[in-house]
Amino acid sequence: MPFVSLSTGLFVLAVLAVFQLSPPRLRAVVLLVASYAFYLAWSPQGAIWLLAVSAVAYLAALAVERPRAGARQALVALSAVACLLTVLLGFKLADALRAHLGAGGGKTGGDGLVAALLPLGMSYYVFKLVGYLLDVYWGRRPAVHSFAALALYASFFPQIVAGPIERPDDFFAQVERLELDPEGIAAGLRRILFGFFKKFAIADRLAVLVGAAHADPATHSALELFIAADLFALQMYADFSGFTDIAIGLGQLFGVKGPENFQLPFFARSLPEFWRRWHMSLTSWLTDYLFTPLRMALRDFGQAGLALAILVNMLAIGVWHGLSLTYAAFGLFNGLALAASALTLSRRTAFYRTRPRLSKVRAVLAPVVTFHLFAASLILFRANSMASALGYFAHLVPARGAVPAFRHDWGQLGGLAPRSLLVILLTAVVMEAIHWARGEPRAVERFLTLPRALRWGAYYAAVIATLALGEVGAHAFIYAQF
Amino acid sequence: MTHDEVKAQLTEVFRQVFDQPTLALEDATTAKDVEGWDSLTHINLIVAAEKAFRTRFTTREVQALANVGDFIRLIQKRCG
Numbered sequence: 008m009p010f011v012s013l014s015t016g017l018f019v020l021a022v023l024a025v026f027q028l029s030p031p032r033l034r035a036v037v038l039l040v041a042s043y044a045f046y047l048a049w050s051p052q053g054a055i056w057l058l059a060v061s062a063v064a065y066l067a068a069l070a071v072e073r074p075r076a077g078a079r080q081a082l083v084a085l086s087a088v089a090c091l092l093t094v095l096l097g098f099k100l101a102d103a104l105r106a107h108l109g110a111g112g113g114k115t116g117g118d119g120l121v122a123a124l125l126p127l128g129m130s131y132y133v134f135k136l137v138g139y140l141l142d143v144y145w146g147r148r149p150a151v152h153s154f155a156a157l158a159l160y161a162s163f164f165p166q167i168v169a170g171p172i173e174r175p176d177d178f179f180a181q182v183e184r185l186e187l188d189p190e191g192i193a194a195g196l197r198r199i200l201f202g203f204f205k206k207f208a209i210a211d212r213l214a215v216l217v218g219a220a221h222a223d224p225a226t227h228s229a230l231e232l233f234i235a236a237d238l239f240a241l242q243m244y245a246d247f248s249g250f251t252d253i254a255i256g257l258g259q260l261f262g263v264k265g266p267e268n269f270q271l272p273f274f275a276r277s278l279p280e281f282w283r284r285w286h287m288s289l290t291s292w293l294t295d296y297l298f299t300p301l302r303m304a305l306r307d308f309g310q311a312g313l314a315l316a317i318l319v320n321m322l323a324i325g326v327w328h329g330l331s332l333t334y335a336a337f338g339l340f341n342g343l344a345l346a347a348s349a350l351t352l353s354r355r356t357a358f359y360r361t362r363p364r365l366s367k368v369r370a371v372l373a374p375v376v377t378f379h380l381f382a383a384s385l386i387l388f389r390a391n392s393m394a395s396a397l398g399y400f401a402h403l404v405p406a407r408g409a410v411p412a413f414r415h416d417w418g419q420l421g422g423l424a425p426r427s428l429l430v431i432l433l434t435a436v437v438m439e440a441i442h443w444a445r446g447e448p449r450a451v452e453r454f455l456t457l458p459r460a461l462r463w464g465a466y467y468a469a470v471i472a473t474l475a476l477g478e479v480g481a482h483a484f485i486y487a488q489f
Numbered sequence: 490m491t492h493d494e495v496k497a498q499l500t501e502v503f504r505q506v507f508d509q510p511t512l513a514l515e516d517a518t519t520a521k522d523v524e525g526w527d528s529l530t531h532i533n534l535i536v537a538a539e540k541a542f543r544t545r546f547t548t549r550e551v552q553a554l555a556n557v558g559d560f561i562r563l564i565q566k567r568c569g
Contacts, residue, residue, distance in 0.1 A: 141566040279529060294528040295552075302532040303548040313529070349529050 011206075011253075018045065023260055026099055032114030034185040039155055039262055042162040046127065060091055063153075064136035068143040068150035069158075080309030084144035088137050091120030095133040096330075098125040103330035128167040130327060134292055136161055139175040141296055148176055156182065165257035169250050169290035171265045178263065185262045197466075204469050205438055207477025210246035212431050213238050221389055222471045224398050229405040236403075239389055240382040241435055244272070246485045247286070248442075271442055276373035278344050278380060285381075310350055316350060318342040328388070333396055337387040344380055396452055415481070434476065490568050495542075495561045503542050506534045516558030542568050 022041040029037050065088030069082050101124050106368020139160070142148045151157045160178050211444040220227050220235030227235070258265045266288045275281035282290050298320040305312030318339065359366040390396035412432045444450035454462065490498075500514045506523045515569040520526040526534070535551055538560070554560050 080565065107496060139551075145549050147555075279527075283527070298528060298547045299552065303535070306532050306536050313532075317529075352529075353544055 011203075015045075018048075019257065019260070023192075025457075026185075026261055031185065034261075035155065035159055035182050035269065036155065036306060037162065038182075038263075039159040042123050042159060042164040042167065046162060046167065047165040049127050053129075056126050057132060057162055058096070058158070060094060060133060060136060061158045063087055063090055064140050064161075065151070065154050067156045068140055069152070071140070071144050071169075072150040076311075076470050080278060084140055087140055091137050091140075092135050095129055098129060099326075099330045101125075106331070126242075128169070131170045131172055132167065134163045134172050134289075135175070137162045137171075138292055141198055142175060151175075151179065153222050163258070164265065165254050165261070165263070166265055169247075169254065171251055171254060171268045173288070181263045185286060188262055191264075195256040198252045198256030198259065200466060200469050200473075201441065202249040202254075202256060204434075205245040205249030205252065207473050208434050209438060210242050210249060210429060211477060213242035213245070216428070217242055221391075221395070221399065224402040226394075227402065229403050230398060232403050235381045236386055237379070238445065239385050240273075240378065243388075243485060244269070244383060245435065258283065262428045270446070271439070273439075274374055275377050277339065278377055281377050282341070286344045290324065293323055293327075297323055299365075302455070313349060314346040321345060332393045333387050333390050334426050335385050336393065336396070340384040340387060341381075344384075404429070432475065434472065436463060490565060492561055492565065495564050496538065496557075498541060499538065499554070499557070499561060499564065502537045503534070506537050514557050516556065516561065518557040519555070538564065544568060 018267075021396065022037065025041075026037050040393075043054060043057075046057060064087065067083055070083045082339075105124065129190060137159075139148075139151075139157070143150045151160075154248055159171075159182065160175060163173075166173060174265075189448070217235050217239040222234055224232055248269045255265045255267075266285055268288050270284040270287065271282040271283055298316055301319055302313065302316040305316055308315070312394050321342030322335060322338040324341070325334045325336070328334045328337075386399050387393075387396045390399060444454070454465075496514060496516075500512065503514060503523070504510055504512045507523060507530070509524070512523065520531070535546060541546055542564050544564070546567070547561065548564055554563065
């Protein structure tokens with residue numbers, strides 16, 4: 008069943024009712040049955056893969072933990088990790104080939120592209136299980152002795168479609184004591200409402216404009232393409248953070264709060280800082296399980312080892328989205344920029360330390376430059392092929408006789424009049440203000456202690472804004488395809 | 490080496506790597522408590538500690554560390 012649909016809404020209500028009526032020891036079982044029911048409704052074949060990889064991780068972790076495993080620990084752990092990653096890569100490769108043969112080098116998933124073979128959420132649950140296995144192997148945590156508990160970790164339905172990738176320690180600590188928490192439910196519902204607002208009132212409105220620019224860059228001016236590239240970064244942010252809000256909110260209904268994925272990324276003052284604030288559950292996972300081991304292995308090679316580890320890590324982030332040249336180029340673009348930033352960090356710090364005035368200018372400009380670097384890399388991410396991406400980049404340079412920079416024909420920009428674009432940008436400012444307030448405990452407390460009429464007024468305003476401004480149901484979540 | 494001896498020498502390593510001459514370490518100190526201790530500088534710290542204590546850590550040992558206390562105990566185990 009689609010993640011945002013009436014049937015999913017009714018399903019969640021039914022599961023919540025059963026969950027509330029169940030005795031504490033059965034609540035995890037209710038969530039496991041519900042998670043598999045949700046998955047089976049989507050794809051019975053996919054459920055077999057989910058079960059199979061969960062079983063591999065479960066058995067391998069128990070074997071690794073056995074006291075007599077000795078030298079075989081590494082063999083068992085690494086073989087199981089290789090097995091899980093091979094399954095994931097196999098599906099990604101099959102999808103890449105299918106897209107290449109069927110759509111002229113395009114991508115799978117998304118609006119109007121080739122349907123994916125990759126089972127729903129496999130990129131997320133395989134990473135969860137690989138992380139769990141490596142944690143047991145490294146001695147960070149004990150193996151889970153209940154298969155049902157591990158199966159629930161992999162299949163937990165609020166997180167199955169597009170994460171966030173929750174770490175095993177955090178998940179099992181919460182699942183051990185699933186309590187009925189009215190405040191958690193209220194917080195979850197607020198979070199879900201905010202997620203829908205971001206998705207429908209901001210992301211999907213921007214999708215129209217960005218889609219028009221990418222569909223035919225040649226008919227757009229350089230300025231329009233520049234604006235569309237910036238707006239796609241905003242669209243991605245609203246779309247994916249909106250999805251994360253819905254996923255975290257759904258989890259909160261059942262007493263499981265997933266990890267945050269975003270922390271005001273557009274305020275980051277450098278690309279390394281940006282990547283610590285964007286899709287955090289994936290980037291922190293890759294830092295722990297790929298970058299750090301790789302950096303350890305390459306530590307004798309000095310700065311070259313650091314640069315290589317960064318490049319491989321960012322390439323992995325790129326191709327995690329799919330095995331296509333554009334995703335690989337997206338990863339490499341960010342990898343090169345990150346490596347350059349890391350290698351020059353100490354010199355730049357020393358340079359600005361003695362120049363306080365310049366340092367102040369830098370503090371203002373750095374987030375702007377960081378944002379545009381990321382937005383430029385997203386042109387590669389968004390394009391259906393390298394040829395399209397290069398075409399877009401080529402038209403970003405103003406040329407003589409090209410489309411005029413300022414026009415009255417807003418039809419070329421996906422039918423969005425300047426006034427409606429202004430409305431979207433204002434809603435984006437509201438979104439970011441709420442993101443900021445969410446990180447301030449006093450602001451949250453102040454909101455929750457407002458008179459009931461004011462709080463409910465805010466909720467109704469969010470619902471009305473979502474319905475009035477939104478393109479409800481028109482576009483799938485971008486990250487649900489990975 | 491005693492726990493305190495390792496801690497004193499490790500504190501010097503931290504001060505040099507993070508360029509913070511007054512940095513003080515506790516057993517419970519983690520990356521969140523030290524400005525500049527992130528994924529990019531983490532291995533610089535490990536390499537500096539390897540040099541200072543003339544030892545070599547495995548990836549598995551490094552990945553199992555949860556805080557400075559764990560790090561001190563690992564160094565003690567390695568250096569006797």
